[in-house]
Amino acid sequence: MSWLDTLRLALGSLRFTPVRTALTVLAMAIGVAAVLLLTALGEGARAYVVREFASLGTHLLFVLPGHAHTRGLSLATGLVSSVRPLTLDDAAALKGLPAVAAVAPIVVGSAQVRAGGIGRDSVVLGSTAELRTVRHWRMQRGRFLDPGDWHRARAQCVLGPTVARALFGNARAVGKRVRIGDRRFRVVGILASVGRTFGFDNGELVIVPVAAAQALFDREGLFRILVAARNEATLASARRSVRRVLLRRHRGHEDFTLLTQGALLATFERILRALTLAVATIAAVSLGVAGVLIMNVQLIGVARRVPEIGLLRALGATRGQVLGLFLCESGLLSLGGALAGVAAGMLGAGLLGAMLPALAPLHAPAWAGLAAPALAVGTGLLFGLLPARRAAALDPVRALERR
Amino acid sequence: MIRLEHVSRLYAVGDQVVHALDDVNLVIEPGEYLSVMGPSGSGKSTLLHLLGLLDRPDRGRYLFHGEDTARLDDRHLARLRRRHIGFVFQFFHLVPRLSAAGNVELPMMLDGWPLPRRRARVRRLLEAVGLADRARHRPDQLSGGQRQRVAIARALALDPELVLADEPTGNLDQAAGHEILDLLEAVVAQGRTLVLVTHDPELGHRAPRRLQMRDGRLFESPGGVG
Numbered sequence: 001m002s003w004l005d006t007l008r009l010a011l012g013s014l015r016f017t018p019v020r021t022a023l024t025v026l027a028m029a030i031g032v033a034a035v036l037l038l039t040a041l042g043e044g045a046r047a048y049v050v051r052e053f054a055s056l057g058t059h060l061l062f063v064l065p066g067h068a069h070t071r072g073l074s075l076a077t078g079l080v081s082s083v084r085p086l087t088l089d090d091a092a093a094l095k096g097l098p099a100v101a102a103v104a105p106i107v108v109g110s111a112q113v114r115a116g117g118i119g120r121d122s123v124v125l126g127s128t129a130e131l132r133t134v135r136h137w138r139m140q141r142g143r144f145l146d147p148g149d150w151h152r153a154r155a156q157c158v159l160g161p162t163v164a165r166a167l168f169g170n171a172r173a174v175g176k177r178v179r180i181g182d183r184r185f186r187v188v189g190i191l192a193s194v195g196r197t198f199g200f201d202n203g204e205l206v207i208v209p210v211a212a213a214q215a216l217f218d219r220e221g222l223f224r225i226l227v228a229a230r231n232e233a234t235l236a237s238a239r240r241s242v243r244r245v246l247l248r249r250h251r252g253h254e255d256f257t258l259l260t261q262g263a264l265l266a267t268f269e270r271i272l273r274a275l276t277l278a279v280a281t282i283a284a285v286s287l288g289v290a291g292v293l294i295m296n297v298q299l300i301g302v303a304r305r306v307p308e309i310g311l312l313r314a315l316g317a318t319r320g321q322v323l324g325l326f327l328c329e330s331g332l333l334s335l336g337g338a339l340a341g342v343a344a345g346m347l348g349a350g351l352l353g354a355m356l357p358a359l360a361p362l363h364a365p366a367w368a369g370l371a372a373p374a375l376a377v378g379t380g381l382l383f384g385l386l387p388a389r390r391a392a393a394l395d396p397v398r399a400l401e402r403r
Numbered sequence: 404m405i406r407l408e409h410v411s412r413l414y415a416v417g418d419q420v421v422h423a424l425d426d427v428n429l430v431i432e433p434g435e436y437l438s439v440m441g442p443s444g445s446g447k448s449t450l451l452h453l454l455g456l457l458d459r460p461d462r463g464r465y466l467f468h469g470e471d472t473a474r475l476d477d478r479h480l481a482r483l484r485r486r487h488i489g490f491v492f493q494f495f496h497l498v499p500r501l502s503a504a505g506n507v508e509l510p511m512m513l514d515g516w517p518l519p520r521r522r523a524r525v526r527r528l529l530e531a532v533g534l535a536d537r538a539r540h541r542p543d544q545l546s547g548g549q550r551q552r553v554a555i556a557r558a559l560a561l562d563p564e565l566v567l568a569d570e571p572t573g574n575l576d577q578a579a580g581h582e583i584l585d586l587l588e589a590v591v592a593q594g595r596t597l598v599l600v601t602h603d604p605e606l607g608h609r610a611p612r613r614l615q616m617r618d619g620r621l622f623e624s625p626g627g628v629g
Binding site for chain 2: 312
C-alpha cells in the first residue's frame with residue numbers, strides 16, 4: 001500500500017469521528033500553544049532586560065560596598081553595615097584613571113519633599129554633575145547639578161518631571177525653593193523623562209549634591225559608585241585599574257564588589273533563560289497528557305473497529321499495513337494538534353504582545369517553535385504505538401467474528 | 404490447487420478440547436464449485452478460515468499450489484490472501500465510512516495499485532455486479548442484496564482464483580439470496596474455484612460437489628461428483 005493511500009484511509013477514518021478527532025487535536029494544540037506562549041513570554045522578558053540594560057549604556061561599571069563571595073546578584077550588599085564603606089574620597093580617587101571617562105558617587109535615601117504646602121515622599125539621590133553624563137539624562141528645564149567640589153553641600157536640587165508637576169503644577173519650578181527633610185534647596189533644573197528602566201521612573205527622582213545627601217541622611221558611606229569607561233573596549237582595563245586603586249585605598253581588603261553591566265546582564269539572562277526553560281518544561285508535560293489522550297482515543301478506535309481490522313486482514317493486509325494505518329492516524333492527530341497549536345501560539349503571542357507593549361514584539365524562540373510541534377508529533381506516534389500494535393496483533397478470525 | 408492432509412484444529416473450551424476440524428483430508432482442483440453443509444458449530448467456518456489462510460492448522464498440512472503454508476510468514480500469507488483468494492461474508496463486512504467504490508477499491512489499495520488503474524477496475528467491477536449507479540453510496544444507503552454485491556465485487560478485485568463464501572445468503576431474503584448465488588455461480592463460470600459454506604440444503608445442492616461437516620469431520624456427500 002502506498003503511503004498516500006495509507007494517509008487517505010487514515011484521514012477518512014479520522015473524519016468519520018469528527019468530534020473525537022477535533023477534541024484530541026484540541027488537547028494537543030493546547031499543549032503546543034502553551035509551550036509557545038510561555039517561551040514567548042520568557043523570551044520577551046529576556047529581550048526586555050537586555051534592552052533596558054542597553055539603554056543604560058554598556059560601558060558602565062558599578063562599585064558596591066561589601067564583597068559577594070558568590071557570583072550573582074549582590075545589589076543589596078549596599079545595606080550591609082559590617083564592611084568598610086565606600087567613601088567620597090574613594091570615588092574621587094577613581095576620577096583621574098586613564099580608562100575612566102566619568103565617575104558618579106551615589107547616596108540614596110527617601111525623604112519628604114515640600115513646596116508651597118504640598119508634600120511628596122520621594123527618592124532622593126545624592127550625586128554629582130557627572131551622574132548626568134553617565135546616565136545620558138537630558139534636561140527639560142534649567143541645568144543639572146553644578147560641577148565642582150564634591151564635598152561642598154550646595155543647596156541646589158534637580159527634580160524629576162513627575163515630582164516637579166506634583167509640587168508646582170504647570171507653574172515654573174526652576175528657581176523656586178523646596179524643603180527636603182529639614183533642609184532647603186533651590187530647584188536648578190528639571191529632568192526630561194526617559195520613561196521607565198526596570199520599572200524605575202526617573203520622574204520620581206530628586207537629585208541633590210552628594211555632600212548634601214550625606215548630611216541629609218547622616219550617612220558617610222556611598223550606596224555605590226558608577227564608573228563610565230571611555231568605551232566598551234576599555235571597560236576591562238577600567239575595571240582592573242578601579243580595583244587596583246580601591247584595593248590600595250582599602251589596605252588590600254577587597255571589601256567592595258565590582259560589577260560590569262555585562263556581568264549583570266549575563267546573570268539576568270541566565271536566570272531568565274532557566275525560568276523560560278522551566279515553564280516550557282512544565283508546559284511540555286501537557287504534551288505528554290495529550291499523548292496519553294491520543295492513546296486512549298486510538299485504543300477506543302481499535303476496539304470499535306475490530307471487524308474492520310479483521311476484514312482488512314482477510315483482504316490481504318499485512319500486520320505491518322494495519323500497524324501503519326493506525327500509527328498514521330495517531331501521527332495525523334498529533335500533527336494536526338501541532339499545527340493548530342503553533343498557529344494558536346503565534347496568534348496568542350501577538351495578542352499578548354499587544355497587551356504588554358513593554359515586552360512586544362512577543363514571539364516564541366525558534367527552538368521552541370520547532371521543538372514543541374516535533375515533540376507533539378513524537379509523543380503522538382509514541383503513544384499511538386500501543387493501540388496500533390494491538391490492532392496489528394488481532395487474530396483475524398476472531399476479529400471477523402465480532403460484529 | 405488445494406490439498407489438506409490430516410488437518411486438525413483444536414479449541415480449548417473451558418478445560419475441554421474441542422475439535423473444530425478433526426483429521427480433515429481434502430483436495431480441491433482449479434475451477435471446482437463445491438458446497439460445504441452442516442449444522443452450525445460443525446466446523447464449516449473454521450474450514451473456510453483455514454482455506455482462506457486466516458487460520459492455521461494445529462495438526463496436518465495445508466498445501467496451496469503445492470507449497471506448505473505453515474512455512475509462510477505473515478507477509479507471504481497476506482499476499483496470497485490478497486491476490487489469490489476472495490472472501491464473501493454472511494454479514495458483508497463493508498467498511499461503513501467508505502462508499503461502494505471505496506470498499507471495492509480496498510484490495511487494490513492494499514496491493515499498491517496506482518489510482519487511475521484502480522478507478523477503471525472499480526468501475527468495471529461495479530458494472531459487473533449491476534451497481535454502476537451506486538458507486539458513491541455508502542453501505543447504509545444500500546439494501547442487503549446490494550451490499551453483498553459490493554462485497555462480491557470487492558472479492559473479485561484482484562481477480563482471485565479461489566472465492567470463499569461463508570453463508571453469503573444467510574442474511575438476505577430468498578429473492579436476493581438467489582440473485583447473489585446466481586452472481587457467485589457466474590463467477591465460477593469464469594473458471595474460478597468457489598467454495599460455498601451454507602446450512603441451506605437447497606442452495607448447497609446447486610453445487611456439483613457437496614461436502615458435509617459433522618463435529619469437525621468432513622464427508623463427501625453421496626451423489627456428489629468427484
